[in-house]
Amino acid sequence: MSKLFRHTALAALVGVASGDLLAADYKKNPFTLAYDGAITKNEPGKVNIRPVSYKLNGLDIAANVYIPANYDPKGHYPTIVVAHPNGGVKEQVAGLYAQRLAEVGYLTITADAAYQGASGGEPRSVDKPAYRIEDIHGMADFITRYDGADSTRLGLLGICGGGGYSLAAAETDKRFKAVATVSMFNSGRVRRNGYVDSQLDSVQVRLQQASAARAQEVAGGAVMYSGDANLSDEQIAKLPFDLYRQGYEYYWKTHAHPNSTFKYTTSSLIDLMRFDATDQIALIQQPLLMIAGTKADSLYMTEDAFTKATGTKDKELFKLDGATHIETYWVPKYVSAAIDKLNTFYTRTL
Template sequence: MKKIYLAALLTLALGVAGTAGADPYQSNPYSLVYDHAITQNVKNEVNIHPVNYMLHGVKIAANVYTPANYNPAKKYPAIVVAHPNGGVKEQVAGLYAQRLAELGYITIAADAAYQGASGGNPRHLDVPYYRTEDIHGMVDYISQYAGVDTDRIGALGICGGGYTLNAAKSEKRVKAVATISMFNSGRVRRNGYMDSQLNSINERMAQAAAARAAEIKDGTVSYSGNVDFDALSDESIAKIGTDLYREGMLYYGRTHRHPNSTFSYTTSSLMELMAWDATDNIELIDQPLLLIAGEKADSLYMSEEAFAKATGTQDKELFKVPGATHIKTYYVPEYVDQIVNKLQGFYGRTLK
């Protein structure tokens, strides 16, 4: 398979990943890499349940979290949690899924099809249709889970929350929608991060089309966004000019590395990504909507745009976490606690 290395801005916009250096995932039987992660299922506490299910012929790997004293004969609200671009369920998606389970929700965090521990070939497709179907698929599965009240299902999208917004336009089984550090993949792949690549849109689209042609001709799959984290020095990371990319390198490449998390995506995916936008038809969202983003995040503009365009609901809020950047909403206790408290109030009110 051919590897294509793009400029840092395009590369880092996906998130980061690699093979674990300190092997934190190996110390946890569920390979979770967030603080206070479950290491064993203890009676009367929050439990984790690795599950698999099929979605359009692809085997999906997911974790279901059940609340303390879970009783399948009772009825619980549920929340589907979608992971960031380049991330996997064992990282920040698992953190928030566990924290919400501590509040009494049944939650599910699944690896996207063609990514992580889920099946599907070629690997690392990042196509809006499939990423949106991932969320529909989580709703399908959790709706059948023992104890779930199907009238009280919410959705949470982290970073790649643009896909959760897209799903919510038609996913009326979801009664409340929230995002954390929302990243509009279509806009960034098309325009560049912070609209930095407006003068090369057609050129990059042509490269994506050429990559697809090669796939069809002889099966050669080209990949973009490859990063060798072991070859990157801390000094070179420190020189990265944006908080999202600099802190993302440290989060995914150093402190929260996981072997299933990868920067890489098929170059041909850009054909779909660059022609797509999470805010197109966003007025179709008529459910309660909460957009959470760091006050100091350089990705804040994407949540602000989505909030302004989401005219289909009057029950909406843009909550800016004081002092937080994009990546710090993933793991810094001070910010995570604030976000969980905000989510508790939001879902508690909208999923009664």
């Protein structure tokens, strides 16, 4: 199947022009943003983007701040921290949601996780829950001191893996007055049990592999990686889950970015496999909104976390009818519905 046919066929499925899909090419955007409708230049009276960097635990963190139209640095804007998916970067879906929220009046920030994207840290592509959670605290540290930010009206939005880590961050960081997730992915559960709990019989084998990988790193050997693959279209089509099939399409083709990668250090599994996004979730007493598609094969994770979030009396599970996991990242009608719901939620709670 040719690349042009793939784009055209995919566009037909979601009812948008193929040219709109191709417009997500990061090479055509001066800020390397990889989503449709992305800012191409900063103009007075419109939403602007400001690339920033700051230190977090000695590492340089690369972030983008989105400021509302007619921004006044002496103003007091409700402010949202946006955490990106596993393998994603700030220029993809996290940037899209950050920009769309800025368009309705919020000051927003999204940053590349430490050891990932354009942020510092060696070895590359470490994916440890403690680091990802600290990234969220770090974004809050930075943005609450930004001109115009109202630190008393700070919200949190986590997408996919960033959603699971956002739940964990909000358990104890009460600077966040409201918490929302889109297509929440419980990284620990999936790395431990497999997607849809499909690898329960190999947990101990994979723990042995992770332990061996750490030992090799400590001894000065090569860093081992998991999740890295170079699949053909035919192999992708045979993957058992929509999340993986559509994820490859999104991350490798329609919304690819050179800083985005599926791989992570195998030794990270030592930390990932003992983590669960629902551990101590009852500590969340803030208002909670969880958004997921009705056709998402990841929906079970959102429903499980929502049920276990017993510490808040203000919670809602909002389902996007007909959406799969990846479609909530970019399909216009689903993104718009999610943004409308998020705006209503944050307006009420912040």
